[in-house]
Amino acid sequence: MYLFIHRKDLRVADLRAFDYLRSKDAEGIHLLIIDPALTAQGRLTSHSGRNFVGQAASLLHSYAKAGKELHVLYGDPVHVTEALLQSHPIDEVVVHADYTPYARSRDERLQQTVHRLGRRWISIADAPLADLEAFPAYTGRSEPYKVFTPFYRMWSSFIMQSYNPMGITTIHDLNTVREISGRVAVPFALPEQIASALGGTAAVEGSVKSALLLDRFVREHLAAYAASRDAFAEGHTSGLSRFLNTGAISARQAYEATEGLPGAETWLRQLAWRDFYLYQAMYHEDYFRYEHLSDLSALTDKHFGAWASGATGIPIIDAAMTQLNRTGELPNRLRMVTAMFLTKNLLCPFTLGEQHFRLNLSDYDNTLNRGGWLWCSSLGYDAAPYFRIMNPATQSQTHDPVGSYIRRWLPHLAHLSDKEIHQPLSGAIVDLKASRARAIDVYRSIAKQPIVQA
Numbered sequence: 353m354y355l356f357i358h359r360k361d362l363r364v365a366d367l368r369a370f371d372y373l374r375s376k377d378a379e380g381i382h383l384l385i386i387d388p389a390l391t392a393q394g395r396l397t398s399h400s401g402r403n404f405v406g407q408a409a410s411l412l413h414s415y416a417k418a419g420k421e422l423h424v425l426y427g428d429p430v431h432v433t434e435a436l437l438q439s440h441p442i443d444e445v446v447v448h449a450d451y452t453p454y455a456r457s458r459d460e461r462l463q464q465t466v467h468r469l470g471r472r473w474i475s476i477a478d479a480p481l482a483d484l485e486a487f488p489a490y491t492g493r494s495e496p497y498k499v500f501t502p503f504y505r506m507w508s509s510f511i512m513q514s515y516n517p518m519g520i521t522t523i524h525d526l527n528t529v530r531e532i533s534g535r536v537a538v539p540f541a542l543p544e545q546i547a548s549a550l551g552g553t554a555a556v557e558g559s560v561k562s563a564l565l566l567d568r569f570v571r572e573h574l575a576a577y578a579a580s581r582d583a584f585a586e587g588h589t590s591g592l593s594r595f596l597n598t599g600a601i602s603a604r605q606a607y608e609a610t611e612g613l614p615g616a617e618t619w620l621r622q623l624a625w626r627d628f629y630l631y632q633a634m635y636h637e638d639y640f641r642y643e644h645l646s647d648l649s650a651l652t653d654k655h656f657g658a659w660a661s662g663a664t665g666i667p668i669i670d671a672a673m674t675q676l677n678r679t680g681e682l683p684n685r686l687r688m689v690t691a692m693f694l695t696k697n698l699l700c701p702f703t704l705g706e707q708h709f710r711l712n713l714s715d716y717d718n719t720l721n722r723g724g725w726l727w728c729s730s731l732g733y734d735a736a737p738y739f740r741i742m743n744p745a746t747q748s749q750t751h752d753p754v755g756s757y758i759r760r761w762l763p764h765l766a767h768l769s770d771k772e773i774h775q776p777l778s779g780a781i782v783d784l785k786a787s788r789a790r791a792i793d794v795y796r797s798i799a800k801q802p803i804v805q806a
């Protein structure tokens with residue numbers, strides 16, 4: 353008997369682990385653990401928490417529809433796993449690899465427990481589009497890439513030569529254990545609130561919805577993606593990130609649906625950025641502790657509250673933060689504009705903005721969010737140069753000339769003309785020109801300072 357634990361792979365087809373499990377030809381316990389460490393402090397009611405619950409409910413629905421069993425338990429993954437290993441004749445524990453700091457330390461503890469109890473621990477790469485565990489050998493480099501463009505060149509040729517297509521195993525091919533011991537089910541039962549949330553509107557989320565979104569994107573928007581992706585008022589991007597991050601859809605499915613079609617190259621480049629950040633999380637120790645390697649003492653949280661609540665007096669910033677706070681959505685261009693504005697014009701440490709996005713984005717992903725914030729704040733290995741500072745008013749004018757995005761989210765400004773609507777209001781908290789000049793000075797000196805080894 354095996355134990356398979358779902359994490360960022362909330363789907364029932366095209367999982368690398370499923371291909372492996374099928375080859376074992378044994379029955380197994382399929383498990384999803386709701387980990388209090390990840391759901392405490394209101395996280396489950398945040399936009400990303402609600403997204404996760406929706407995808408998890410959909411996963412349960414998919415298992416039930418296939419006549420299979422998914423057990424959902426609540427507790428520290430190490431304790432839950434240990435209890436299961438002590439109560440069932442499980443010979444190996446199978447998971448997909450995860451590379452965030454929390455996931456690494458959790459899996460280290462899990463692995464130790466599994467080995468202490470004399471069972472096998474199998475961790476299989478699944479999240480990236482390319483096999484990033486095999487990639488370093490293909491590149492022949494002793495050091496991992498630090499810069500996107502050469503990474504992308506090599507990654508593209510790796511995909512061309514060694515792409516490993518979607519798996520063919522589905523949950524229908526596996527034999528799931530119906531009942532687990534009361535010695536585990538009872539102490540690790542779900543709290544009532546989570547159990548009822550998981551019983552919600554399951555069928556409409558997850559793999560079904562993401563496949564529909566992908567299909568519509570391919571038919572209606574892929575061909576013009578390069579030209580329209582930054583037109584943030586229109587919403588012509590795929591909207592797949594919140595499904596890719598929970599694993600409700602695989603990057604492989606997204607890739608295979610678009611392969612070779614007009615417009616696919618630019619879109620594939622975005623999936624390559626996703627892989628680039630996952631790669632950094634895998635191979636660059638500093639990726640998650642970059643704030644400790646630069647002297648950020650010149651930065652302050654003075655204007656953070658105004659930024660976070662959409663009260664800066666810069667219309668596009670306030671409109672964007674309003675959309676984010678209300679819906680959990682924010683187009684990529686506006687993530688860049690708001691992040692640069694916070695870190696550069698307002699001279700605020702990127703970690704505060706990163707944290708605000710963590711609590712508010714529906715598609716929050718620790719690795720991709722960090723990559724975006726490092727890039728915008730000119731920190732990390734392949735970041736925007738310190739003197740690159742987007743002017744929010746110009747960005748708004750360029751990508752939404754008639755101001756329909758601002759009118760949508762800030763209706764009290766809807767009466768302004770197409771020209772006026774982008775301009776800072778009279779009470780704006782900073783002057784764009786002066787704050788830009790100051791930011792260049794401050795970030796020049798941050799960039800010049802030798803990295804302080806923590």
Ligand SMILES: Cc1cc2nc3c(=O)[nH]c(=O)nc-3n(C[C@H](O)[C@H](O)[C@H](O)COP(=O)(O)OP(=O)(O)OC[C@H]3O[C@@H](n4cnc5c(N)ncnc54)[C@H](O)[C@@H]3O)c2cc1C
Nearest residue numbers: 589590591592593622625626684687715716717721724725
């Ligand atoms: C400051 C900042 C924070 C961000 N935080 C997150 C986050 O927490 N979670 C998240 O999924 N994305 C994050 N991004 C990346 C990007 O903004 C979103 O992935 C994108 O807006 C999602 O919309 P979409 O699915 O319609 O993308 P599409 O344009 O359709 O792109 C397809 C897929 O490619 C990937 N992708 C696209 N742009 C990027 C990018 N710049 N970096 C990495 N991967 C990308 C995503 O998986 C996306 O779903 C962040 C970007 C910035 C600048």
